[in-house]
Amino acid sequence: MEFDFTPVVTYFPTLLKGVGVGSLVAIAVALMSVVGGLVVAVISIYTKKVVSWPLRFFIWLFMTTPLLLQLYFLYFGLGEWILIPAIVVGILGLGFHYMAYNADIFIATIKSVSDGQYEASRSLGFGHWNTILYIIVPQAFIRSIPQLGNNMILMVKDTSVLSAIGVAELVYASQYAISVSFRPFEFFIVIALMYYVINILMELGQAWLERQTAYRR
Amino acid sequence: MDFDLMVEVTPLLIRAAWVTIDISSRAIFFGFFVACGLVFLQTFRFAPIRWFARGYISVIRGTPYFVQLLLVFYGGPSLGLRLDPITCGVVVGAFNIGAYMSEAIRGSIESVDKGQSEAARSLGFGKVQTMVSIVLPQAASLMIRSVGVLAIVLIKNSSLVSIISVVELTYQAQRLIGSTYKPLEIFTISALMYIIIIYAVMGIIELAYRRATRYTTQ
Numbered sequence: 392m393e394f395d396f397t398p399v400v401t402y403f404p405t406l407l408k409g410v411g412v413g414s415l416v417a418i419a420v421a422l423m424s425v426v427g428g429l430v431v432a433v434i435s436i437y438t439k440k441v442v443s444w445p446l447r448f449f450i451w452l453f454m455t456t457p458l459l460l461q462l463y464f465l466y467f468g469l470g471e472w473i474l475i476p477a478i479v480v481g482i483l484g485l486g487f488h489y490m491a492y493n494a495d496i497f498i499a500t501i502k503s504v505s506d507g508q509y510e511a512s513r514s515l516g517f518g519h520w521n522t523i524l525y526i527i528v529p530q531a532f533i534r535s536i537p538q539l540g541n542n543m544i545l546m547v548k549d550t551s552v553l554s555a556i557g558v559a560e561l562v563y564a565s566q567y568a569i570s571v572s573f574r575p576f577e578f579f580i581v582i583a584l585m586y587y588v589i590n591i592l593m594e595l596g597q598a599w600l601e602r603q604t605a606y607r608r
Numbered sequence: 609m610d611f612d613l614m615v616e617v618t619p620l621l622i623r624a625a626w627v628t629i630d631i632s633s634r635a636i637f638f639g640f641f642v643a644c645g646l647v648f649l650q651t652f653r654f655a656p657i658r659w660f661a662r663g664y665i666s667v668i669r670g671t672p673y674f675v676q677l678l679l680v681f682y683g684g685p686s687l688g689l690r691l692d693p694i695t696c697g698v699v700v701g702a703f704n705i706g707a708y709m710s711e712a713i714r715g716s717i718e719s720v721d722k723g724q725s726e727a728a729r730s731l732g733f734g735k736v737q738t739m740v741s742i743v744l745p746q747a748a749s750l751m752i753r754s755v756g757v758l759a760i761v762l763i764k765n766s767s768l769v770s771i772i773s774v775v776e777l778t779y780q781a782q783r784l785i786g787s788t789y790k791p792l793e794i795f796t797i798s799a800l801m802y803i804i805i806i807y808a809v810m811g812i813i814e815l816a817y818r819r820a821t822r823y824t825t826q
Contacts, residue, residue, distance in 0.1 A: 452799065455799075455802060455803050455806050456764070456799045456802050456803070457764040457765070457766075457767035457768075457778060457802060458764070458767070459767040459768060459770065459778050460767055460777075460778045460781060460795065460798060460799065460802070463778070463781065463782045463785060463791075463795075464785070464791050464792075464795040467785045467786070467789070467791040468791040468792065468795070471789065471791070548671070548672040548673075548674075549672065549674075551672040551674040551675055552672075552674050552768065554674075555771055562674070562675065562678065569682070574686075575678075575679075575682035575683045575686070576679070576682075576683030576684075576686040576687065577683075578683075579675060579678050579679035579682065579683045580679065580683070582675055583667075583671040583672075583675050583676070583679060586670070586671045586672055586675060587667060587670040587671050590670040590671070591670060
């Protein structure tokens with residue numbers, strides 16, 4: 392048993408390209424899941440049951456089934472209708488998954504904003520939707536930041552699963568290099584290390600963001 | 609919806625669901641011991657042992673489960689560690705959930721007011737006795753809930769074992785979708801099975817929670 396990290400050095404640019412694709416996916420998913428989650432949460436709280444119940448059903452469905460199963464469903468399900476690249480399927484799949492988790496958080500925090508805020512705003516002349524948009528949602532959003540950060544850290548780790556449907560992120564990018572160099576251990580150790588560094592950076596970022604917004608909570 | 613197909617694939621998916629249950633329950637069982645070990649290591653006076661436990665927990669929680677699985681399964685042989693896919697799924701699952709679980713256990717023990725153990729010590733209870741009969745019963749309610757959530761996460765994560773070709777629920781579902789081209793039907797049945805498993809676990813957690821809190825005033 393001896394280790395040889397030279398193939399890892401040779402294929403390092405490929406791995407970095409994988410990190411690039413992974414980051415792109417992560418940013419797209421973060422935007423989609425936070426914005427989408429907020430919209431889903433607001434709609435499922437403030438509209439009639441005909442609209443809100445199907446939404447709650449989808450939140451529940453995405454939270455009780457594994458990500459990989461959802462990805463396969465989307466990959467093969469969408470593949471029947473239109474030909475779209477794997478990366479789009481990956482972003483949509485991961486996006487919907489975390490949209491459900493974020494919506495669940497937003498529902499809790501929106502409900503935690505006291506009724507007095509709504510009543511005061513209405514009595515000052517704000518309309519129903521204006522109150523929700525300008526008074527309730529900003530307060531709820533600030534309160535959601537710690538949990539949203541946790542979800543986004545989990546999400547970045549889950550981008551590795553997208554290699555299963557052929558998204559060219561870090562794990563997928565290493566497949567070819569591993570198959571020609573026969574050095575899986577060295578490659579996966581380096582990949583794990585890269586994820587670990589990204590994870591620590593995100594944790595630091597989360598702590599910073601929480602400190603910045605703490606006075607508003 | 610093709611209901612004939614749904615009836616036809618159900619037995620196959622039920623058999624696959626048993627594999628999911630088997631892997632997950634074994635991983636949770638062994639993971640509990642890993643977690644207790646990690647909690648125990650963190651109480652050592654000798655600092656390097658504590659650092660080791662902290663470092664282990666940090667690394668496991670900071671890297672994807674998926675990469676850990678691939679590392680052990682494909683990279684293990686170069687360290688002389690050859691595991692068959694199912695054992696690999698159980699071992700990696702146990703060592704993964706152990707790190708998360710140890711944090712949950714430590715958190716729930718620390719949530720018990722310090723005055724409780726101080727009072728017990730001053731009444732003449734030993735260290736072990738204080739832990740077993742004063743602190744743990746009070747920590748139990750929080751511990752059961754947080755460990756239960758982790759168990760459910762592990763059941764969902766067990767779908768990743770399909771990548772190393774264990775024929776569990778997600779693997780079977782993916783194969784059936786590939787051969788029948790009926791994603792909606794297959795997804796419905798397999799999702800239903802995950803939901804049944806998860807709700808069964810939630811029921812067990814709830815029962816354990818009620819039992820643990822039956823003497824506490826609420």
